Amino acid sequence: MHSQWQEPQFIDDELGGITTSHGPYVLKSAFQPIFSQSRSGQLIIQAFEGLIRPYRQGKPVSPGQFFQSVEDDDALHVDRLCRGLHLRNLLRVNRPNAGLFVNFNPSFYASAADIDYEVSGFASLCAETGVSTRSVVCEITEQGSDESLLSLMVERLRDARFKIAVDDYGAHESDLQRVERLRPDIVKFDAAWVHRFVETPDGKMVLQEMVQTFREKGMASLFEGLEEEKQVNFCEEIGVSFLQGFALARPELTPTSFNVRFPETSPAAQPELSPDADGEAGRHIHLERSAVSRLPEEPSAAAGPKRRNAPFGRRSR
Template identity: 50%
Template sequence: MAGRRKPHFLTDQAGFRSASYGPFILQSGFQPIFSQDAEGRLTIEAFEALIRPMSNGQRVSPGHFFSLVEPEDAVFVDTMCRELHILNMGKLGRKKARLFINFNPSLFHELAEIDDEADRMVSVAIEAGLRPSRIVCEITEQGSGDNSVLNRLVSSLRARMFKIAVDDFGADDSDIARVTELNPDILKFDAAWVRRFTETSAGMGLLKLMVERFTSQGITVLFEGLEEDHQVDFCSEIGVKLMQGYALARPEIVPTSFSERFPEFPDRPEPEAVYHAAPAANAEETGGLPRRSGNAAAPFRRAATFGKRTR
């Protein structure tokens, strides 16, 4: 099967992996997902894994790269990206943070392929030294057409202790129905939708009601694409547990500076408690958060806004 050939990984001196596909070198970019306490102290609860392609020493947009992947290689490349991210997460050495990785259900045509892929992810997680429960599988909206495939993918991943996130929630009737059916652990609100609704008091009221609704169902809500400080403050006001965006931290290619800037604390709770409770030298892009000063173990307090998203 074309999608089951073994990927070729390259390992640097620090032990981090990259992958190759044709003329492209693929690297892992990680963007932190934070929780915030009442005093504005940030804790990294997870990282979203982002593929970062290069060709001839130049960065290539992920969208352009994936548009050039041969159709018969789509499953292979999709799987390779997940394996690359999981292995790099293991090398990152954090003991508690989770990793968000993408699944596109539309790439699976046979139900048996889904179980094979889920088993493969378990094997890679074990190789990386990660429990499957530390990996959050984001179900992308492209794959919501075939319910039998979608439901089998979710049930197969959940049976192996992976966590489930529904991505790009926008509060359409179809989105609400999808959440009701899948009952994910995490619900990621669409970034553009959140930005639009935070521009008016009526929109903010609707967001508050929706967060309360999903939280009461035991679903952890994540707002992504946060670009302004007032959006981060609003998340705290309405009970959004997880936050992500350039107002907090930009993605970085592994190895990242995040362990230095946001160290783990041995006495903090395991991720399960959070998920179900009511400029760096190697920064990928300029304008990242400043390094902390003083005691390296001191909690990091959120600073000012650090630029717009430029995707």
């Protein structure tokens, strides 16, 4: 199954980031911060989520339009290409304390040998670029995945000392079984699901109990898609470990301006992502409102056709 592809080209762009290409598309990385909190309540960038931003003939197009254009035979190549691009761009943000979230889809692989090949190749790329595997979080998607290969993928990634995240918790009835089976380091709650639950007292209680249960099992909770201050305040109240969303910071094309807006507080090398940064999740979050209002918007992507249920996962990265 090992696809024979010509070595992809990664080149510097005019902004100081790295780009690559697939067919007529130029691909860039946009990073969105994932925050924890310090003892003093300061927002700390713990990691970035890598998001693909495609361009065609110099103009941005929607990620959905790009991924929908990818042929099935090219899906694994593009998936691997995106991870490699994001990993290289992590070096360009000059943020040695920050980790990186990337996607892995076990349904792309037909055998244990294929999984071994993929994981060892990505671990080798981490070593080549000088990025510790401990600072890379692999988000596992399940679309069409064989259960045994899904478990094997997680096992092999763990053997290489990558962190594991389960994405979109709450979006499917089987989510609890998935978490129990995979035992991830981080559980990412589905944004739309959380938005519904925070609107009622009963829903808030359910979320609080879930966060507490996962913490007791040694799993961190990540709430993404936070768009309003009340949602962020609720995360503070129930002790959510990691936070992500427009209320805190929008994605930016690499190399980003986040070092100016959220300077690092320690020169230490890449730390391991832990459920409670500084041991105190749940302290007050200082929303950098003036900084957020000054944040440059990404170029608006042209609206593309509605994306099919492709094996890339719900978000395009």
